[in-house]
Amino acid sequence: MSIRDIIEGKKEWRAHVARVKALPRDYQIVYKEIQKYLxxxxxxxxxxxxxxxxxxxxxxxxxxxxxxGVLDVTGSDVAAFCDDLIKDSKTYADIYQESVNQEVNKAMKKVTDKKK
Known part of the structure; x- marks a missing residue:
């Protein structure tokens, strides 16, 4: 990542934050909770x-x-709203689970190979 990319990313983030701050207060509160959750x-x-x-x-x-109202947009279960948004997305937890499973499979293969 170049310095130019970093600067551009910061500009985009600042513009994004400005949009959030322009929302009504109840929307800002729910947005921040969604952001933390995600x-x-x-x-x-x-x-x-x-x-x-x-x-x-x-x-x-x-x-x-x-x-x-913000809950008319998200529904009363904001966590479920978030889960629905990312239901088809790969998460870091998914990547970690795959890594753990690969390591276990490698270890079990070694144990099985030694028994032969």
Whole structure:
């Protein structure tokens, strides 16, 4: 990653944060909780630009423009809303599970090969 890429990424992030701050207060609160949840759950594409997060802001801006409450947009179970957004996404947990399974399989193969 070049310095130019880093600077461009920071500009994009600042613009994204400005959009979030322009949302009504209830939307900002729910957005921040969604962001925390997604950072903990760890969908891989979350670190690739602001695509998923920008899509959420787009949805929230539209809901606010229509005069909807934030929970009318997400539903009352915000974690389920998040899970639905990333249901087809690969997470860091998935990658780690695959790694653990590969290591176990390698170790078991060695044990099996030694018994032969």
């Amino acid at each position: 950072f903990k759950v760890g969908p891989v594409e979350l670190t690739e630009g602001t695509g998923l997060l920008s899509g959420i802001v787009d949805l929230f801006e539209e809901g606010a423009t229509l005069g909807k």
